[in-house]
Amino acid sequence: MRLIVAITGASGVGLGKRFVDALPPEIETCLILSDNARTVFEKEHSSDTMRIFDNDDIAAPVASGSFRCDAMAIIPTSMNTLAKIACGIADNLTTRAAAVQIKEQRKLLLAPREMPFSPISLENMLKLARLQIIIAPPVPGYYAGIETLEQMEDFMIGKWFDLLGIEHTLFQRWGER
Ligand SMILES: Cc1cc2nc3c(=O)[nH]c(=O)nc-3n(C[C@H](O)[C@H](O)[C@H](O)COP(=O)(O)O)c2cc1C
Numbered sequence: 001m002r003l004i005v006a007i008t009g010a011s012g013v014g015l016g017k018r019f020v021d022a023l024p025p026e027i028e029t030c031l032i033l034s035d036n037a038r039t040v041f042e043k044e045h046s047s048d049t050m051r052i053f054d055n056d057d058i059a060a061p062v063a064s065g066s067f068r069c070d071a072m073a074i075i076p077t078s079m080n081t082l083a084k085i086a087c088g089i090a091d092n093l094t095t096r097a098a099a100v101q102i103k104e105q106r107k108l109l110l111a112p113r114e115m116p117f118s119p120i121s122l123e124n125m126l127k128l129a130r131l132q133i134i135i136a137p138p139v140p141g142y143y144a145g146i147e148t149l150e151q152m153e154d155f156m157i158g159k160w161f162d163l164l165g166i167e168h169t170l171f172q173r174w175g176e177r
Contacts, residue, residue, distance in 0.1 A: 002069040003164070004062050004101075006032035006055075006094040010078035010113040012138055019075050019157050022170065025049060030062050030069070032093050055092045062097045065104050071164050072101045076113035076138060079121045085110070086124035102131060109134040109163055111156075134163050144171045 003023070007016035023029055029050045038052060053060040061067045074081065074094060081094060090096035101108040110133060114121060125135045136159065140152045151171070158170030 001026075001071075001166070002028040002030070004030045004032065004069055004072035004097050006072070006074045006097065007034075008074060008076060008078040008081045008094060009034065010076040012076040012111075012113045015111075015138055015153055015156065016075040018153055019073070019160060020050075022154075022157050022161075022168070024166065024168075027166065030060075032060075032062070032097065053093055055094055057093055058096060060093055063093060063100065065100050067100075069106065071107035071109065072097055073109040073111070073160060073164060074098065075109075075111040075160065077110040079112065079114050079118070079124075082110060082112050082121060082124050082128075086127050102133070107134070107164065109136055109160060111160065112137050136160060136163055141171075143174055146171075 005016070005020055007013055020029065020031060025047065027049065031050055031052045032055055033052060034055050038054060053062065062069070084091065084095045085098045088099060090099040098108055110128065112121065112125060112135065117125075129135050138156045140146065141155050144155050146152050146155055154170040158168050161168040161170065
């Protein structure tokens with residue numbers, strides 16, 4: 001599987017990093033990062049199956065519809081990036097790659113992070129949900145025996161993996177032990 005992952009400037013950047021860290025090694029990942037996030041990633045993370053791109057590198061392969069990939073996830077998604085995607089604005093690599101996913105009718109998962117959501121953001125989410133884009137905010141579940149922040153994040157990451165079709169054992173499923 002080939003996956004594009006972007007991390008935007010909403011609260012919860014660390015959650016995006018943990019999502020990437022939890023990906024199985026066989027998944028070929030293209031990661032889109034801001035300058036600051038890139039420095040941290042390059043120091044802390046190395047993998048043969050991961051390529052890292054700057055968000056202003058608009059000529060990167062993932063900016064083209066001819067680049068073959070199975071899905072894209074933006075974790076977390078800022079309201080700014082959400083609004084741009086909903087309007088078809090493609091002014092950086094994250095928004096361009098998302099626009100490509102939509103035009104090529106490929107899977108796109110957004111994890112909007114804000115509290116509370118404004119009516120504008122809710123309208124943007126509804127518009128995108130009606131285009132089959134997965135709107136999956138970082139909302140914890142309370143039924144999986146969660147006791148720590150790490151377990152809560154694992155639950156959310158596991159839900160995103162489920163939506164993307166990635167196998168995992170990150171949380172205990174309801175009715176299973
Ligand atoms: C500490 C901090 C936390 C932020 N948290 C959020 C957030 O949770 N959700 C959000 O939509 N924007 C948040 N913002 C604002 C975004 O960073 C800002 O709108 C930025 O323009 C988003 O740019 P991007 O979409 O290109 O990442 C936060 C900003 C800062 C400095």
